Amino acid sequence: MRGPRYAAEALSERFRRDAGSGRRRTDPLRLRQLEAPSVPEGLTESFDQLCRFAAGPVCVAVSGGGDSLALLLIAADWARKSGRSVLAFTVDHGLRPEAADEARFVAGAAARLGVAHRMLRWQAPRAGQAKARMARHDLLSAAAREAGSVMILTAHTEDDQAETFLIRARAGSGWYGLAGIQPLSLSPAETHGVPVFLARPLLAIPRAALRDLLRANGQDWVEDPSNDNPAYERVRMRRLLAADPALRTRVLAIQDRLQLLRQVQDRALARWLSEEVETRPDGTLRAPLPLPPGERGDRALAALITLASGRTRPVRSDALSRLTHRIAHPDTLRPATLGGAAVWIKNGNLKAVAEHKLPPEQVNAIPARLSAMVTACLGEM
Numbered sequence: 001m002r003g004p005r006y007a008a009e010a011l012s013e014r015f016r017r018d019a020g021s022g023r024r025r026t027d028p029l030r031l032r033q034l035e036a037p038s039v040p041e042g043l044t045e046s047f048d049q050l051c052r053f054a055a056g057p058v059c060v061a062v063s064g065g066g067d068s069l070a071l072l073l074i075a076a077d078w079a080r081k082s083g084r085s086v087l088a089f090t091v092d093h094g095l096r097p098e099a100a101d102e103a104r105f106v107a108g109a110a111a112r113l114g115v116a117h118r119m120l121r122w123q124a125p126r127a128g129q130a131k132a133r134m135a136r137h138d139l140l141s142a143a144a145r146e147a148g149s150v151m152i153l154t155a156h157t158e159d160d161q162a163e164t165f166l167i168r169a170r171a172g173s174g175w176y177g178l179a180g181i182q183p184l185s186l187s188p189a190e191t192h193g194v195p196v197f198l199a200r201p202l203l204a205i206p207r208a209a210l211r212d213l214l215r216a217n218g219q220d221w222v223e224d225p226s227n228d229n230p231a232y233e234r235v236r237m238r239r240l241l242a243a244d245p246a247l248r249t250r251v252l253a254i255q256d257r258l259q260l261l262r263q264v265q266d267r268a269l270a271r272w273l274s275e276e277v278e279t280r281p282d283g284t285l286r287a288p289l290p291l292p293p294g295e296r297g298d299r300a301l302a303a304l305i306t307l308a309s310g311r312t313r314p315v316r317s318d319a320l321s322r323l324t325h326r327i328a329h330p331d332t333l334r335p336a337t338l339g340g341a342a343v344w345i346k347n348g349n350l351k352a353v354a355e356h357k358l359p360p361e362q363v364n365a366i367p368a369r370l371s372a373m374v375t376a377c378l379g380e381m
Contacts, residue, residue: 039073039074039077039078039213043074043205044074044077044078044081044201046183046201046202046203046204047074047075047078047082047201048078048082049183049380050151050183050184050199050200050201050380050381051084051151051153051199051201051381052082052381053381054149054150054151054197054199054381055148055149055150056147056148056149056150056151057084057085057086057087057116057147057148057149058075058079058084058085058086058087058149058151058153059086059087059088059089059140059143059144059147059149059151059152059153060072060075060086060087060088060089060115060152060153061089061090061091061136061140061152061153061154061155062088062089062090062106062109062110062117062155063090063091063102063106063222063224064090064102064103064105064106064221064222065155065221065222065223065224065227066207066210066211066214066221066223067155067156067157067202067207067210068154068155069106069109069214069219069221070155070202070210070211070213070214071153071154071155071201071202071210072086072088072106072109072110072113072115073113073213073214073217073219074201074202074213075115075153076113076114076115079115080114085116086115086116087115087116087117087118087147087149088106088110088115088116088117088118089117089118089119089120089139089140089143089144089152090102090103090106090107090117090118090119090120091119091120091121091122091135091136091139091140092119092120092121092122093122093132093135093136102222103119105222107119109219118143120139120140120143121139122135122136122139134188134189134190137187137188137189138189138190140152140187140189140196141187141189141196142189144196145193145194145196149196150194150195150196150197151196151197151199151381152187152196152197152198152199153198153199153200153201154198154199154200155200155202155210156181156200156202156203157202157203157205157206157207157210158202158203158204158205158206158207158252159206159207159238159241160181160203161180161181161203161252161255162237162241162248162251162252162255163234163237163238163241164180164181165178165180165251165254165255166237166240166241166251167233167234167237168180170233174295175258175261176258176262176265176295176299178254178255178258179255179258179259179261179262180203180255180258180259181200181203182200182262182376182379183199183200183201183203183379183380184197184198184199184200184375184376184379184380184381185197185198185376186198186312186369186372186373186376187312188312188313189312190312193361193365194365194368195365195368195369195372195373197372197375197376197381263379265296265299266377266378266379267377267378268292268296269292269296269299269300269303269377270374270377270378272287272292272296272300273300273303273370273373273374273377274374276288277303277304277307277370279307279366279367279370281363282353282363283308283353283354283358283362283363283366284308284351284352284353285304285307285308285351285352285353285366285370286349286350286351287300287304287349287350288348288349288350289327289330289345289348289349289350290328291324291327291328291350297324297327297328298317298320298321298324301320301323301324301327301343301350302314302315302320302339303373304341304343304350304352305320305338305339305340305341305343305352306339306373307352307366307369307370307373308340308341308342308352308353308354308366309339309340309341309354309355310340310354310358310362310366311339311340313339315338315339316339319338320338323336323338323343327343327345327350330345333345337355340354340355340356341353341354341355342354342355
């Protein structure tokens, strides 16, 4: 069966023949009528895999850029064919004066595709990419849950994968991180309620192919000036890859192999979580010792700490490895705290609970978060 990368190549070739090489000028107040968008067969296969069992509408994060508008167009086509509903969200961080016009631009595109749209505004904007990113996730997750959904689609592409590889390699990431962005993950939003998933159905599609799709359907898009600002490392990596196509090919080939290895590791972690971890009504988690061998033990311990503490920030890898090593020698382990969780051993079992008392609704959500973590490790709903 031909996979997503074949579909991407076919898409790119088909639309380059028809679209020409120039991109239309973006006018936030002008949109062409979009009727029966042309989406090649096979491009929506990943939508079926990621979204077919998701309850409620499938939500799409749309900034107005080329990647997210192409995602919206493809999602609308998939929804019509599968009898599903789509809900588009645009976040206005309140940090740029153009943001309100861009949100209206997206609302118009969504309306012409027959997709409902909501603008989400950050009420207390603060400078800084990390703060804006967390605010965006918090707003999107809250809006999805309000709509009765647990799924948000984001428009990460094959290009984002290659850029992420180089960024993480420069930061000294191990092979697990170099495997790149995953098709399905839990939202990092701070939440006490139902877990929300981030799904990325376009990870095997080149950014250029998505632009070709937009041109073929007469759809403009917004260019964010920060996407061409070399002050950002991602932009520098983007330029490096554009200047050396052979490097891009090598990076993606390596990443494909690492993704296969990561899938094996994540599925093993999913089995361990579902078969060995027990949740208690008071929020305590219990797992029999020993932990899984090697670095899988670190990831298993990190999962327990994340579940017990209710936090979404990753645990420091050096501290995690030290604690895993101490757990392997239970006779000398004293109760320890890490990442907002207290960890101890009793009767041959490892136990973890929040360091500070959690609200009842957060404690009650732990079984659902455990189930969602298993689903994310399996990579499909």
